[in-house]
Amino acid sequence: MQVQVPDGGAESSSSDAVPLLITDLSAIPAEPADDILFRHKAGLIKSARLVWEHREIIHSLAERDFRAQYKQTALGFLWAVLTPVATLLVLVLVFSRIHSIHTQGVPYALYAFVGILCWSFFATALAQGGTSLLNNKALLSKTQFPRECFPLESMVVNGVNTTFSVVPLALLFVFFGRAPTIATLWVPLFVLIEIVFATGVTLGVAGLIIQARDLTMVLPLVISLGIFLTPVIWPFTLIPTHFHVAGGHLVTGGHLVRGVAEGHHWIGGIYVNLQVVYGFINPIGPVISSVRETMLLGHAPSWPPLIAAAVGSILYLIFGYKLFKRFEVEFADIA
Numbered sequence: 001m002q003v004q005v006p007d008g009g010a011e012s013s014s015s016d017a018v019p020l021l022i023t024d025l026s027a028i029p030a031e032p033a034d035d036i037l038f039r040h041k042a043g044l045i046k047s048a049r050l051v052w053e054h055r056e057i058i059h060s061l062a063e064r065d066f067r068a069q070y071k072q073t074a075l076g077f078l079w080a081v082l083t084p085v086a087t088l089l090v091l092v093l094v095f096s097r098i099h100s101i102h103t104q105g106v107p108y109a110l111y112a113f114v115g116i117l118c119w120s121f122f123a124t125a126l127a128q129g130g131t132s133l134l135n136n137k138a139l140l141s142k143t144q145f146p147r148e149c150f151p152l153e154s155m156v157v158n159g160v161n162t163t164f165s166v167v168p169l170a171l172l173f174v175f176f177g178r179a180p181t182i183a184t185l186w187v188p189l190f191v192l193i194e195i196v197f198a199t200g201v202t203l204g205v206a207g208l209i210i211q212a213r214d215l216t217m218v219l220p221l222v223i224s225l226g227i228f229l230t231p232v233i234w235p236f237t238l239i240p241t242h243f244h245v246a247g248g249h250l251v252t253g254g255h256l257v258r259g260v261a262e263g264h265h266w267i268g269g270i271y272v273n274l275q276v277v278y279g280f281i282n283p284i285g286p287v288i289s290s291v292r293e294t295m296l297l298g299h300a301p302s303w304p305p306l307i308a309a310a311v312g313s314i315l316y317l318i319f320g321y322k323l324f325k326r327f328e329v330e331f332a333d334i335a
Helices: 044-053 055-069 076-095 108-130 149-164 166-175 182-211 215-229 274-281 284-296 303-334
Strands: 243-246 249-257 260-267 270-272
Touching: 044 055, 044 303, 055 149, 076 108, 076 149, 076 166, 108 149, 108 166, 108 182, 108 215, 108 284, 149 166, 149 182, 182 215, 182 284, 182 303, 270 274, 274 284, 274 303, 284 303
Parallel strands: none
Antiparallel strands: 243 270, 249 260
């Protein structure tokens, strides 16, 4: 038997020939064996370090989007200021005459604008960061840097816009003849809690939207309703700190109202601080309330809801980041 060898092209006997392997195509399995399936395991700490090493990319992408956001607009950067001011005007016209909203002596415009600033950062970061992977799908399939850079750079852009919005807040202080109190020094802590919460939710939503495109339609609706479920236009104190859950007994006519025994209340049983529960589920609530208490009223922050908000924010970040990394391997294929 004579075969062709690769080194000289000469013919030789079968004893000196290079063995030729013939593969039976029908023997090739349709899928790899279960024990060799690829499983994407990305440690969060290692991934976070990798993102930090690529922070210059986040800066470059944020600069690109910030310039493109106001390119060829007549007012330019002023839109970053006019958008929250327009929201404030609407809220003042609609809600300023509602007497059930107690602002503790603070002018409603100033009271509401603080809430608007906190909410607008979160809402805009979620709206733009949640769809950032879809908006950058051309880069997504051609680059090798961490995919977290896209949602994070959207948050950086919105952080800059929110910083510009501090200018009308300062003008409101001047207009009403007020000044931030010394307790305003607590505000950076509240901002940090909000950033952690916003980062976790934005990363989780960004990963989910690639898998379920219907979320792109649902997300604006959720954000629109969220402003009413968050203490932006109403005070956080409307949420009770002592809510009866079970046990005890109900007493009617337990207190006097204008000399008449009215009302009812529970004696004994189990009570729950709903402000703490709410703060854990929606950390933006205690953040807005704490900024108002410190900056506008000069009070110390209410720590139980704020601690619950901090714990909740950390859990949101861990869960959202895990969700993002879970779907990361499919981003380029699906987007």
